[in-house]
Amino acid sequence: MTGLILIFISAVLVNNFVLSRFLGICPFFGVSKQLETAIGMSMAVTFVMTVAGIVTWIIQYTVLNPFGLIYLQTIVFILVIAALVQLVEMVIEKTSPGLYASLGIFLPLITTNCAILGAALLNIQLQYTFIQMLVFTIGSSIGFGLALILFAGIRERVDLSDVPKYFRGLPVAFITAGILALAFMGFSGLVK
Amino acid sequence: MRDNNFKMVIVLTVIAAIAAFVLSFVYSSTKDKIAEAYRQEFLRALVKVFPNYNNEPDKDINIVDGQNIYIAKMDDKVVGYAIKSTSSKGYGGDIDVLIAVSTDGKITGIEILRHAETPGLGDKIEDEWFKNLFKGLTAKDNIAVKKDGGIIDQFSGATISPRAVSEAVANGLKFIDDKILGK
């Protein structure tokens, strides 16, 4: 049980997906201009990442490994993710128009979010069991959301302040992310 | 519309079939080379941990309790044993360590086979000075970081990685000491 808690804390804070593993950087900078969109994106990622983690884990251990098709891993995983995103989009559109209105625009972006494929590949690389995989995936997506929402909050304030001319826009955003990453490094001492 | 859907399915199937065909071809033509590269990597580690030998320890294997024991021989006389030991307490996941022990129970060397520790901090466990700390130690020594009352130096900013390595080394050494040398 302590092992699971360790995996969870490590995924959320210590080895944060965005700030320490550099996965999901594109949406991190792309949709962090407003707090509201950041929250929408985090929810969409959490959902897709968890479902994709479960499906790819099952495929790895029931199809790819037994049949010696490990070299097809990348191509199968990305297709599963692309198909899942389509499916999720269709289901949400039919069942919950409200949710679709808030998540809809983020879903197509998720296919090329390396956090999803990264999590799926890491689950296999770290040889996680099903339960560990579940904890790791949920932790990772929470970590992604946490970083994204914090960053969006900071950026909204940075926009209001007087930034030197050549730092405006992306340069200051990157440096802000750097400082946030420094802060997250402080969590290193947490896992003893 | 149906015509169009039909074409879509055909096109995707054809592309996927070609991709699978090309990949299986590339895979079968690189498979042996990749296996050889992994073997060379392991052999390099063995050369480092054993003082001298002239057999092929990666093929001279003794399986004890499901663990592979790699045996180094000099002119058919056994000079040492090596074992892969894993600690799950690493910072970025499992750390695999190769530990070699001479016939009189002293560690002749260790190598880190796999780790995912933080670059610049935890990955110092790969530095020679750190790996040399374990040389000459026996099962009587307290192999643990100083923070835990042992004799291994941790380094500033990272206690977790050296602790995990120490744990792996201590377990591996104990295994060889109990199951092979102790007999």
Added chain:
Amino acid sequence: MSLIKIFKEGLWKNNAVFKQVLGMCPALAVTTSAINGIAMGLASTAVLICSNIVVSIVKDYIPSKVRIPAYIVIIASFVTVIDLVMNAYLHDIHKVLGLFIPLIVVNCMILGRAESFASKNSVVKSIFDGIGIGLGFTFALFILGSVREILGNGSILGFTVTGEWFKPAIVMILPPGAFIALGFIMFAINYIEDRRKIKNAPKEHCSVG
């Protein structure tokens, strides 16, 4: 548009990292040293050129509705090929780049070029675009890797370049350093380009500034 112009635009004006902010994950993650940056850049370039070629050949046969999945399959195949070949022949570099080789699949730069260039242009043009964008990406990773290696380790391409007095700031090769280094490089680019604009602009514009 001449081929040279396509190449040049890819290299600088449309630079994937500095201008379009694409392919950020590998750009930040593997650039702990200059050599890693080059290796990652070249691996991505190889995939980009191959996928550009294939996409521009098959573009007319693919119904537009399924073009994205089709491109992804093509890109993923080439990534797997590169992954296998590197594992066999460049084993040590493969070990360092690790997870980020399969992740070339989701490098938006590659899908982006397939969608916005290769699917609209001839094979030859697509090749030049692939080389230009790819080398621009490699160049960006090399710069970022060099800056981080010099500041964080006092060396470049493995050779120590700073004196005894220099105390490397380890933070530069840790994750936060990646963000900070890129931020300052982008600042430098903004500054230099703006200066050049002022220099080249007619005089009356100068007096306004």
